[in-house]
Amino acid sequence: MNSDKQATTPPAFAKRRWVLPAALVEDMYPQSRRADGRPRRTGRDWIVDFTCFLVAVGVGLLAADTLDQEPNLPRSMELADQVVGALACAAVWLRRRWPVGLAVAMVPVSMVSATSGGAALLSLFTLAVHRPFRYTAWIGGASLALMPLYFWMRPEPDLPFLASLVIAALLAVAIVGWGLLVRSKRQLLLSLRDRARRAENEARLRAEQAQRLAREAIAREMHDVLAHRLTLLSVHAGALEFRPDASREEVARAAGVIRESSHEALQDLREIIGVLRAGESDDAGRPQPTLAALDALVAECREAGMKITLAGRVTDPAGVPASVGRTAYRVAQEALTNARKHAPGTEVSVSVAGAPGEGLSLSVRNAPPVGEVPPVPGSGQGLIGLTERATLAGGTLEHGPTSEGGFEVRTRLPWG
Structure with missing residues (x-):
């Protein structure tokens, strides 16, 4: 089964598996899993994960600059916000292993920490990519429902309440839509791979069936032709055996029939063997009766x-x-x-x-x-x-x- 999966890998990626996501490599190459059963990160995954970590940190730093503009925020709360945001950025490395758990944890964390906003958006993106839509709908819906409460507790100093809410909601919906698009593209690639595998299996079965039918046709021809010739040989040989007193004319006629039948049988057998030997027969054979x-x-x-x-x-x-x-x-x-x-x-x-x-x-x-x-x-x-x-x-x-x-x-x- 593994060989079939390897054979259906897209030719452009056959020798460059590092450009594929771990989910696709796991399905195409089951032997590449780790000892604990989890898929190994490919080179592409490491690049993507590191980029996501940098994005989460960058969004957190931008949010940390806005904390000074909140006059009612105590210094201890500002430090706590940054510590929670740093932990949320570090948790981005766990998004592939526990996408649902990380997304659920980011819902309350993003309510108390502005610097964890980037990590929360990345957790929604990962959830949309790696899990069915129902998980994304429930957790994403909970995040959207809590957004008005967040901006009521911590309003943006430069934007009105409604504008802040609309921008944040559009950003979350765009991130989720992007994740769903990535998931659909991966599923399309897997379905095309499965379709190609089925087409190869069907082609192999059709070839095997054609070979079997050809062998059966050759076997029928061999039986029909050789049985007739060999029966003539048996009849005349038996006549010579049981009639030792036959005349010279009868013996000569029987010997002639035996010789002619033997020659015809050898000729028919030679033609059938020539058909069985692929590419070794130069002549087209005698016309069929x-x-x-x-x-x-x-x-x-x-x-x-x-x-x-x-x-x-x-x-x-x-x-x-x-x-x-x-x-x-x-x-x-x-x-x-x-x-x-x-x-x-x-x-x-x-x-x-x-x-x-x-x-x-x-x-x-x-x-x-x-x-x-x-x-x-x-x-x-x-x-x-x-x-x-x-x-x-x-x-x-x-x-x-x-x-x-x-x-x-x-x-x-x-x-x-």
């Missing part, structure tokens, strides 16, 4: 010894969208592979029909197997992939046993 390649697929399966009937009633085969034709081809390829594995030697019928606006439908049905067929490991995974492929293409896929005991795979794809 579409519905036009369905005849070649059926002819290849017939050469492998399957009994297949193909019925095509497509109005405009050349007008079938490439994505729809590719999905239909993969469904037919997987269904023929399953029929060869689970019902060897049976007759398979492939039916494809469709027209623009009506959709494209494809059905692959095989007769019930003769005899007992041993179970094949991993059965059903290809049908799951086909269902997902058809769903992504906007269509549907259904599969299941027929009433005669065979098996049928049906899909319907949109053709707008």
